[in-house]
Amino acid sequence: MEIKMAMATFLVLLLALVVPSKTEEKFDVRKHLSTVTRYGVAKDVVANDYVASTVPDGCTTIHLNLVARHGTRSPTKKRIRELDNLANRLEVLVRDAKAEAEKGNISLKFPAWLWGWQSPWKGRQKGGELIIIGEEELHHLAVRIRERFPDLFDEEYHPDTFVIKATQVPRASASAVAFGIGLFNGRGTLAAGKHRAFAVTSESRASDILLRFYDCCKNYKEYRKNQEPSVEKLKEPILDEITPALVRRYQLNFTRQDTASLWFLCKQEASLLDITDQACSLFTPHEITLLEWTDDLEVYILKGYGKSINYRMGVPLLEDVVQSMEQAINSKEENLIPGTYEKARLRFAHAETVVPFSCLLGLFLEGSEFERIQREQPLELPPKPPQKRNWKGSIVAPFAGNNMLVLHSCPANNSSKYFVQVLHNEVPVPMPGCDNKDFCPFDVFKERIVNPHLKHDYNSLCGVELVQEPKPVVGKLTQLSRWLFGQDGDKQKNKVEL
Template identity: 25%
Template structure:
């Protein structure tokens, strides 16, 4: 009898173990690719300055570091406290659900971060400060001749700093300055203009906003939400957490946001809420965000490249002043701090992450190696770094102007450049015309042509779709 009891206990244990299809607590390589909410610490490359040439100027535009959620998301995150209790009840009382014991215990003791409150909405987090300080330190080590100043009296003329007028970008800029020079007060930043068409062009471009509202760019995301991949996510997550009926898309979205925000806030830990998802389900959710941004800010719409041109035009204006020998009036470093829309539309203009095939709701399984992947295009603190060099010709006394481009500290591999180091003349041929023709006049040309293809019914549908659940957590 004793032997039978032991056997049954053994069998019960292994049935339970089989039902726990995934145990996050025991995973030494958890999934970290969370689109625009990815932690920069895991996503950046290894900065490789070209040491055989003399750097003359560095041009940087960075997204703010890791922030807290927006005001629309915070109230929803608070509902997870009750959901957590229901998940524990499902497992312990109803004997339903498939979380392993370690993950269940983590749910039992999970608490909402004390900073997730309305008065901290969109504020930079401590990890966000660290993101920018560490970036500054790496740049300082990579370009000491530019960023280790000997003459502190010329700081404001040698270094240009500017951010958009938001707490998260201003605090990111301050953290970067402190990391670079040891004090937040080492330089005086330029005051952000009232109508910022350089770093916040999307907020000052009615035509782009109108096109975004009307063109139905979210159609593919809507199809994907209703398609088999996302429906499988809803079914699997609901069953894993012990629910007999499917959780809503809204609930799954907020669990996913908590999963990726918590990882970005505390990079040494994995969020309890990530245990709700398998790795395949996280890949599905990541693709959905890529699909959204592909049309919202990426190569899916021509207008996005137009919106991304002001920073590139600004870079060309500075770099053209370095062509000759007299460039003493130019700053050694130019640093801008902005948002994901600005960075992603710039990447779209530069053609860095353009796919040969469009991202669609129907081709998820064929896009595993897609170029447009917001985890790498636009994580927290992502950045574009361009360095202008003077290079000696080993075969003559000539000096050549060259430029090295990085995206998130990874070398941009343009065809026609030598391991990322491009002749300045080549870049002028490739991008100079776009820089010269860049203006924001199109932002104020909305009229019948924009609206002609849309009925009032479509306009109303677009309005309500824009305030729908999946959009509320994407764009801030």
């Protein structure tokens, strides 16, 4: 009997070693593509097993703010050219390897798909457009939001009730349209789906400080231009570590640039085409996590917490969000008739919008970093794998990534009547400024999270020159002197620490 028990125990232990645990997940490269990650992969990810707050009974949703990135898109023109150049480069590498193999110097080890490979976007003259996958991401997002907040979207459509804004970039406005189709499906009479026509408004690119504040911010553009070479330098050690490994593995004379282009191809194939057994298969899982980290560093430094100007230039957007909530509270207090006031403000833009806005809310920070930001102190860069980090581009700003600020009216609560709940990619997320809770009294939200940012004026921060009022008339001789010697042209510019 004892022998049988011992044998049974041995078999159990053996199976435990051979059969993988149910909790162990197979490595999926599609979860490691930084901001090229498809929304369906990133959605529902909960950071650090955070348990969301329970909305108290009796609370009603009275307003919703949405700041969303456009859906999955095709490569841009510049990137299409890079992939065409990669095809030419691979042709040379394969030909040289074949010649060396015929001489007996090496054996051919590279995968068969490299023979005659051509970019799926070869010959395309334009790029960057929203693709069908991206349309579906925004459409399904709208359907889920309508189902989640039925009381908000039960009103007859009016452009002042459901305000939809997008940047003038076609993929953003197309995302707004896809979202609107999902949101108002069945609410009209158009076609079989009983669609309803709806308005999408845009501001000129040159003056859109709500959704394209980074394009209008002179000091930020200078900072980014100066910082981009340093970011590329940060990536070089990882590329220099991986490139020799690829050369040994496949007997192809890859350069650092080849490795970077192959990584870009991997991201495009995996995200847009669901192909993971070509470019992505060239890298080991460890190499992919390192390459992902370099991309996350770039997002952090150029769009995120790397410099305060990255997100503080987004203050006009934060002000717009708070203003809309205050208007909703006033409408509630005045008992306005439903349908006569705004119930949702829905915005569609870019990663350069969503990332700074997430930073303004204090999301994805670690430890005491929120307090350090409040004290104007710089933060450390996200740690290198295998160390864990909160900052991951695949979660912070995947395609269709979004922040929702949901305003609740809770009359039964003694401490506060109105609360804000923040959802990132539809998942409640903790805010350090609200004691690491996702459900926060509106007054506390304003005092601890919003107000500290409002002391930074956009025009001063960004070096935007305002039109000056005409000066009093001075003597003609003085005017002529100033005109001749350029004294009027020496405008004093505010110097801002970037």
